[in-house]
Structure formats: C-alpha cells, structure tokens
Amino acid sequence: MERKYLNSQFWKYILPSMFTMLLSGFYSIVDGLFVGNSVGNDALAAINLVYPIQVILNASAIGIGIGGAVALSYFSGRDETKSADRSLGSTITLLIVAGIVLSIVLFFATPSLLEILGASGTIYEYAYDYIFVILCGGLLPVLGNGLSPLIRNYGKTIVATICMSSGLVTNIVLDYIFVFLMEMGLSGAALATIIAQGVVALSCLVFLYASKLKEISLHCYVPSASLIKRIVTVGISPFGQTMIPCIMIVLTNWTCIMYGGNDALTIYSVISYVLSSAQLLLQGIGDGVQPLLSYYHGKGNKDVIHYLYRKAFFVSLGVSVILFMGVYLFNEPLTGLFGVSHSLYDGTKLALIITALSFPFIGISRLTSAVFYASGRSKNSTFLVYIEPCLLLPVFLIVFSSLFQLTGVWCAYPATQVVLSVIALVLQSPNLVADHEKKIVEVSI
16 A cells, blocks of 8 residues: 555656656747747857856756755654744745845846857847846746745645646747747747746745745744755755756857857757756656655655655656657757758757767766755765766867767767766665665764
C-alpha cells in the first residue's frame, strides 16, 4: 500500500511539474517565433543575445522560490507548522525585494552588459528595446516564477500548472497583437511577456491568499537570518540550474561570433530555444520529485528517498530519449519554425542533432542535483551545478572549437554533459550516500 501511495504521489507531482517548466520556457520561445518570422534574423539573434539578462530575474526567483519551498516541506514533514508558515511569508518578502532591487540594478547596468555580451549595431538596438521593457516590469516575472514552487509544495500541482498556462496563453495572444498586428517589434514582444508574467503572478497570489496567506500573521513575512541562510543555501543550486544555461549561451555566443559571425549567432539562437525547452522539461522531473524528497527528508525516511530517486532516474532517461528522437526526426520543421533563411538550413539542422545528443546526460545531472539539495546535501548540488560554467564548458569550447571550428562549438555542450553526468553518478554512489548519512547521525548524537 505504501509503494502504491508513493507511486501515485510521484506522478501527481512529476507530470504537472514537467508541464509547468516546459510552459515557462515557452515564454521566450514564443517571442522568438513571432519576432523571427515578423522582424528577421537580426531580431532573433538579439533576443538570444540579451536573454541572459532576463534570466537573472527568473533564476533569482526560482532559487528563492525553491529554497523557500524546500524549507516549507521540510518543516511540514517535521510537523512544525509555525516554521512552515514563516517559510512561506519570508519567501514572498524575499521575492518582492529581489524583484525590485534586481530590476533597478540591471536597468542601469544594461548598456555595459550588452557590450559584454557582444551586441553591436542593429542587434544592440534590438536587444536594448527588448530588455528595457522587461526590466521596467521586472518584479512581475520574479513573482510569477518564484511563487509557483510554493504552490507546488503545498500539493497543488494542477493549480501551479493552470497559473502558468494562463500566462502562456496571454503571451501568445498579445505577441500576435503587438508584434504582427501593431508591428511593435521587440518592444511589443517584451510587453507581451511582462503582461503575461503579471497574469501568472496575480493568479498565484490570489490562490495563496485564499488558501493560506490570510491565515498567517504579519511577523511571518519578516525573515530571520537563519531562515534566509537556509533558503539561500538551498536556492543557490536551482538558481544555478536556471542561470547556467545562459552563461553557456554567453560563452557559446562569443565563440560563434569568432568562428561564424552573425550567421552562427542566428543558428545558435534556434539551438538555444530547443535546448532550453529540453533543459526545463528535464529539470521539471527533479523539481517535481523535490517536494516529496524534502518532506521525507524531514521525516528521516531514507528508504523512500532512494526509491523516489531511482524511479525519477528512469523516467528522466526515458523522456531524454524521446526528446532526442523528436529532434532527430523533426529537425527540419524545427529549423523552419523560427523563420531561419534557407542559406542557414543545413548548418542549423546539423547543430540541432549534435546538441540533442546531450539530452540523456542533462537528465541525469539535473535530477541528481535536485536530489542533493532536496535531501540536505547542498554542497554536492552546488559543486555539480557550478563546475559546468566555471571549468567544463570553457575547456571543451576552447579545445573543440580550435580543432573543429564551428562544428566543435556545437560538440562542446554534449561533451560537457557527459562528464557532468559521470560526476553526478559518482557523487550519488551508494558508498558516498551512506557516508553522508553516517555523518548526519554522528552530528545529531
């Protein structure tokens, strides 16, 4: 009966989480689809180039949101209701502060950041038009992305999915109106995104208020130093999982400009859209199982944690293989979807197939990282997340591009993910897990 219950809970959390994460990735993809077909290659390249600035907001929101959600589930597992309520209120406060401060800082830093990212000429103008509007409403994506994990950890996975879906539908409709009908270009695409994120934020707040917030006292919104430390310690890994792909985009953009100019940049913009969708879908598996892992970590039930990890592992591999086959079989329609000029078709199709080879390994590393931060092993998770941009990817980009030029650029990311997944499996090996649990017991005694 216990295994049957765990299986039902597993799918209850996993499936909506995967769908929600996939929807979150569609926001930028929808912008790319409309802009690429309406404005042209330079506009498509500009959105890809400026995307890392936008993701600083999203990554901060997800880091704080998941950090607070893990604390909430952990205290719920220990039946500490007051601590769980304070985790909820404090997380909302941190999200609001982060949204306001980051928007202001990034607004003034944008000109310098665009130069660092490699924007120039027409692409610089397009990129600035887009990110200016995003940062003016920067609080909305922070709330939209940060509140969803809290709702999910209360077990309301369908509600979180509905909130995200409402934003995506809004984004598609407004993109059509602003970009196609009103011909507002990248400013219109950005405005559609911000309004859509506002819809998500508002719907999340309404649900949380009706179900929980109206019951907790005002002091729950004042975060203590220890709670901030707990949220940040856990949140630094999901922050990195969201931010690292953008650091990868920056590093790869520089290499693309070096070996292929704006044409290579356009090809990579299509790759990054497809890759980000796969990354988010696979991350949804780890994020989906996280509430259960955190809850049973609070209860001290390590057997259930191991069972859930194994189950999620095989689900991740299965989804990865399906994603790879989808890209392999439909790479030509994917290329045409973004309005890429015919001269770049062959190069884009080859790059897509090479990149898709990384999908199974992304699934392994992302799931294992989620297991680490959900079950009290944040150091392992942090190491796994940040070794990729700080060491592995730069090394493979330099080595492979010098040997194989632009083709080597496309090969660098799959090679990085292979090594990263091996490291993840070593850190998750039974001996190391047992050693970690032994140390926890010794400290408790």
